[in-house]
Amino acid sequence: MNSPIYVESAEPHPEIPLVGGDVTEGVVRVGDTVRRPVGPNAPFVHALLRHLAEIEFDGAPRFLGIDAAGREVLTFVPGEVAGRPRPAWVADEERLASVGRLVRAYDDAVAGFVPPERVRSGFGLVERPDTPPAPPYPPELVGHLDYTPDNIVFRDGQAAALIDFDLARPATRVEEIMNAMLYWAPLGDPADADPPLRDVDAPRRCRILADAYGMSDVDRSRLVEVAVMRTRRAWFSMKQIAEEKGGGWARMWDEGVGDEIKRREAWLDRNGAAIEAALTAP
Structure with a gap:
């Protein structure tokens, strides 16, 4: 299953690095989206996220496609995450x-x-x-x-x-x-x-x-x-x-x-x- 190409909004947004986690690097926030490198498990993960969107499970980001830089695009999930040092x-x-x-x-x-x-x-x-x-x-x-x-x-x-x-x-x-x-x-x-x-x-x-x-x-x-x-x-x-x-x-x-x-x-x-x-x- 081919992933859709993400169409950027007309309004430019800066790329803000998102820190956290132990393995994945290069994760950034762009406006109300998150851009991540495409990993080896990506086709499976994208299918899973499509399922969660279809059943309207609100506890996961939505997969929006692949941007011009070849990164997967997800909706940004607002809230509080425990960074390091842990709170x-x-x-x-x-x-x-x-x-x-x-x-x-x-x-x-x-x-x-x-x-x-x-x-x-x-x-x-x-x-x-x-x-x-x-x-x-x-x-x-x-x-x-x-x-x-x-x-x-x-x-x-x-x-x-x-x-x-x-x-x-x-x-x-x-x-x-x-x-x-x-x-x-x-x-x-x-x-x-x-x-x-x-x-x-x-x-x-x-x-x-x-x-x-x-x-x-x-x-x-x-x-x-x-x-x-x-x-x-x-x-x-x-x-x-x-x-x-x-x-x-x-x-x-x-x-x-x-x-x-x-x-x-x-x-x-x-x-x-x-x-x-x-x-x-x-």
């Missing part, structure tokens, strides 16, 4: 619950999405044979799978919209909410957490997200298993992407993300029982 409000439990509700609203919105024929998610990588197995549960929907504080737009203290769908791919609901917990509980060694989240009760925050999402009993029982399996895979996949794609991925690897993943795995081994108890308690 204290990332620890606020009311905001946390709103993240769970937004993830659920998105997952429900994409439950009926069927990608067009010959359009599949992918990043141009062939999985290496030594990569540990994925969780043994079939995908249920197309997940966003990148719920970092940089990618959630808040309005009036509530999570209102998602941005940056570059990692969208088939997933389970438990993988979706686990990904949100990864950044917002957070799941990992406190030494690696953003300062406002270093002393929080992570199992309690997992429960808040799970309740706000409406997580099923079956998924609650699978959460720790999925988190451990995804963490084990993450070390291998991040190393491969860093080696084959370079750029921001290589920078993250050089800055120690592999060691951080190993610390997360050890932390999950120590705290998995407490997380499962918090998720399944009456």
Whole structure:
């Protein structure tokens, strides 16, 4: 499916750099639009955003086409995003619950999405044979799978919209909410957490997200298993992407993300029982 050519407005606007995120560079705001480099997963993402527009899901930007510079053009989503250093409000439990509700609203919105024929998610990588197995549960929907504080737009203290769908791919609901917990509980060694989240009760925050999402009993029982399996895979996949794609991925690897993943795995081994108890308690 060919992407439409974006027709610029007659009124010129300056390009204002938008900072945030770890990988994508060259993102700018132009008037009421955002311009981003076209990534390897773009055809799939564009089809997904068209679906969200068609069903009038208001928690995502609209894809408008490709500009003369070859960049994808999206509507600018107004609101508040947690930059770096992280604001204290990332620890606020009311905001946390709103993240769970937004993830659920998105997952429900994409439950009926069927990608067009010959359009599949992918990043141009062939999985290496030594990569540990994925969780043994079939995908249920197309997940966003990148719920970092940089990618959630808040309005009036509530999570209102998602941005940056570059990692969208088939997933389970438990993988979706686990990904949100990864950044917002957070799941990992406190030494690696953003300062406002270093002393929080992570199992309690997992429960808040799970309740706000409406997580099923079956998924609650699978959460720790999925988190451990995804963490084990993450070390291998991040190393491969860093080696084959370079750029921001290589920078993250050089800055120690592999060691951080190993610390997360050890932390999950120590705290998995407490997380499962918090998720399944009456």
